[in-house]
Amino acid sequence: MQHEGFAELVGFEVFPQSDGASTGKLEIQKEHLNPNGVVHGGALFTLLDTCLGAALMPRLNDGEICATLQISMNFLKPVFAGTVECRAYVVSKGKRVANVRGELYVGDKLVGTADGNFAIMQAK
Numbered sequence: 443m444q445h446e447g448f449a450e451l452v453g454f455e456v457f458p459q460s461d462g463a464s465t466g467k468l469e470i471q472k473e474h475l476n477p478n479g480v481v482h483g484g485a486l487f488t489l490l491d492t493c494l495g496a497a498l499m500p501r502l503n504d505g506e507i508c509a510t511l512q513i514s515m516n517f518l519k520p521v522f523a524g525t526v527e528c529r530a531y532v533v534s535k536g537k538r539v540a541n542v543r544g545e546l547y548v549g550d551k552l553v554g555t556a557d558g559n560f561a562i563m564q565a566k
Contacts, residue, residue: 454489456496462532464496469525481521486546486554490515493530494542494558501535507565508540513558524548538562 454468468474468489476482491510498508530544539559546554 452485452488454492456492456528458496458500460500462497462501462535464493464528464530466493466496466528466530467525468528470521470523475522479522481526483515483517486517486521486526487513487515487556489526489528490530490544490546490554490556491558493528494544494556495560497530497532497542497544498535498540498560498562501532501540502562505565506562508560508562511539511559511561513556515554515556517554519548519551519553521548521553526553533557535562 453471454466456464456466458464466489470481474481474485491513495508502508527547528544530542533541533543540562542558542560544556545552
């Protein structure tokens with residue numbers, strides 16, 4: 443599923459799953475690279491942040507939305523090319539805060555991980 447706005451600009455797709463999980467993918471283009479020829483960390487972070495939120499969205503009650511409070515990301519290996527795939531899932535969900543975890547892969551290589559906390563609030 444292609445989101446409009448920033449996700450469209452970056453060029454990734456996110457696929458929400460049922461029951462608190464999502465996947466996403468980013469096909470690396472030259473625009474994603476930093477001056478060293480490595481995928482910019484911001485591009486990887488953006489994919490993870492969006493996938494984490496997409497995993498939580500199906501678990502929200504009617505009238506609720508979520509927003510990122512904090513994400514701790516670990517970059518494990520540099521990414522130079524290929525397709526980065528994200529797998530995210532809800533670890534726990536309370537009334538006001540949820541914890542979501544995500545992993546980034548290129549092929550079968552784990553290249554990044556993240557744990558995020560999301561605020562849960564009523565939409566206005």
